[in-house]
Amino acid sequence: MATTTTTVPSAGPVAGSRSFLSRLIEGDEIARLITFLFAASVVLITLLLVFELWQGSALARHKFGLNFFFTRVWDPIFDQFGALPFIYGTLVTSVVALAIAVPLGIGAAIFLAELAPQKISDTLQFFIDLLAAVPSVIYGLLGVFVVIPLMRQYLQPALKSTSGFLPLFQGPAYGVGFLTAGIVLAIMVIPYIISVSREILLAVPRDQREAALALGATRWESTWKVVVPFARGGIMGSIFLALARALGETMAVTMVIGNTPTISASLFSPGYSIAAVIANEFTEATGDLYLQSLIELGLVLFLLTFILNGVARLLIVATSQKGGGTGHA
C-alpha cells in the first residue's frame, strides 16, 4: 500500500500536465468516450425496451391489472386474457430442460477439461461449438421428426408403466407437450453449458490441482473436490446462460409443445410458452386489447428473465463466498 501511495502523487502531476486536448489527440480520451458510449447504449436499449413494452401494453395493464398474472383464460374472441398458463409453460419447460441439461453438460465439461486427452477434447469442443450455432428451427425439426415419435411410442409408455403413479407421468401420450419441449430445449442448451463450463474449468490454475495431488488426493478427488468448487461461479454462469436461452426459445418450443394454454401437473400434457404464443398470434392479432395483451406477455417474459437473472446473481455471490471459504480452509 505504501509504495502505491508514493507513486501516485509522482505520476499525478505528469498526467495532470497533459491537457485534455493532448489526451484527446493521443486517442486515450476518444477511446474512453467511444467505449463508454457503446457500454451506455446497452443500458439505453434495455430501458427503451422496457419503456416500449410498458407503453404498448397500457390498455391491457389497465384492464386486467394484477389479475393478468393469475387468469387462466386466453380468449381473443371474448377479450379475456391471462398469462398464467403461459408463465407456467415457460417455467416448466425450462426447469425440465435444466434438470436434464445440467448434469449432462457439467459431466461432459469435466470430462473434456480434466480427463480427456487434449486431442479428443479439442475435437469434441469443435463439434459442441458447432451444435451451439445450429439455428433453433433445426432443433424444432429434430423434435418433430425424431423426438415426438420416440416420445409417443417408447418413452411415454415406458414412463407411464414404471412411474405412472406419479402425477407427472399421467394422461394420454400425444408425443407433444411439456416433457418433449423440455427435452428438445435440453438438447439445445447442453452445448452452452459444456462450452462455457469447460473454459472455466480449464482456467482453474494448475497449482490448485498440483496442491491437491501433492496432498495425496486421487485425480478424481482433485477434480471433484478442488477444481469444480473453484470453478463453481463460472459453472453457475453457464447454467444461467442456458436458462436464459430456454426461457426465450420460441421456434423449437412451439413446434413440439402442443400450443394449448393448459396448466397440468402431468408433463405429458400439451402446454404453451410465452415466447411461442407471441410469435404465433402477433401477426393476426386484430383487436387493440388483444395486441396489447400480447405485448404485456412480452413484458412478463422480460420480468421473468430479469427476476431469474437477479436470483442467479445472488446465488453466484452466495455460493462463490462459500466456495472461497472452504478453499481457504
Added chain:
Amino acid sequence: MKRIASLLLLAVLVLAGAAWADSALSLNGAGATFPFPMYSKWFDEYHKKNANLQINYQSIGSGGGIKQVTEGTVDFGATDGPMNDDQLKAFQDKHGFGILHFPTVMGAVVPTYNISGVDATLNFTPEALAGIFLGKITKWNDPAITDANKGVKLPAEDIVVVHRADGSGTTYCWTDYLSKVSEEWKNKVGKGTSVNWPVGLGGKGNEGVTGTVKNTPNSIGYVELIYAESNKIPYGSVKNSAGAFVKASLAAVSAAAAGAAKDMPEDFRVSITNAPGKTSYPISTFTWLLIPEKFSDAAKRDAIKGFLQWALGEGQNYAEALSYSRLPKEVVAKETKAIAKVQ
C-alpha cells in the same frame, strides 16, 4: 477508348432513366398470406402488361394488413376475414372516408384425419364436426360420426383434435362455419383468426397441423384445400345446407359463392360458409382486397382501379392453375359496379 467509355456511360444513363421511368408509379399493399401466391402472380402478370406500374405486396397476415392500411402506411390491404364494424369505424375516423372490400378469389378449408385402419373418405355432418371440436364427441365410433359413414368400421378410440396455433384466415373460416352450424359453438367459442379452443393440440401453420395429424393416430385437424391438394393429404366430405355430402373442389367452392351471390350485401363483407345450393361446399371463403374509397393521388387511384378491373376479368383465368377457385360471374358483375366507388 474515351469514346467507348462515354458511350457506355450514356448507355448506363439511358438504362437507368428507363428503369426510373419503369418504377415511376408503385403501389404498396400488405395483408393476408393465404392469397399471396395468387397476388404475386397477378402483380407480376399485370406489371408485364403495364410496365410503368409496380405493385408490391407484403404477406404479413390479415391483422397486419388491416392495421397498416388503417394507419395509411400502405395503399391497400388484404384480408381473409372481413373487417368488423369497429375496424371500419376506426378507418373512417382516421381518414374521413371509408374502405371497400373486394373479393378476389376463393378458398376452402377441409377436415383431414388419421384413423388407424381407415382409408375411406369420411362424411362429416355439421353436428359431428362441432361436437368433435367442442370436445363433446370424444370417440371415433360415436353414432354422430358412424351414422353418416355406413360401411366404414371406425375404432373405439379417443379423438385427438388438432387446430392451428397461429392466428390465420383458415381458422377464421373454420370457426365461422362452426359458429353458423352450432349455437353452442357460437356462444362458447365464437369465430376469429385465433379462438379459445375447448380441446386439442395446436400446430403452427398448415404444415404444423398436417404434421401433427400424420404423427398422431386417431386425430382430426383442418387445413386449406390448396395445401391438402398440393400435398396429397386425404380429407373428408362435409354435409352442406341442402343435405348433400360434398367433397371440397374448386368447382364446389365457386358454387358456394354463386349460391351466396343473390343475398350478397353491397359492401361484400359476407361469409359464404354454409352457403345454399346442392353442390356448394359449406366451408368456403372469399379473400378480400381492402381499397380506400379515396386516393389523393389520381395516378394511384386510376392504377388500382385498372388493376381491379383486370383481376376480376382476365386475372381470374390464372386462379385455377394455382388451386384457387374463381369468382362466379354474379359476383364479378356486382364488384365491377363497385369499382366506381373508388374516387
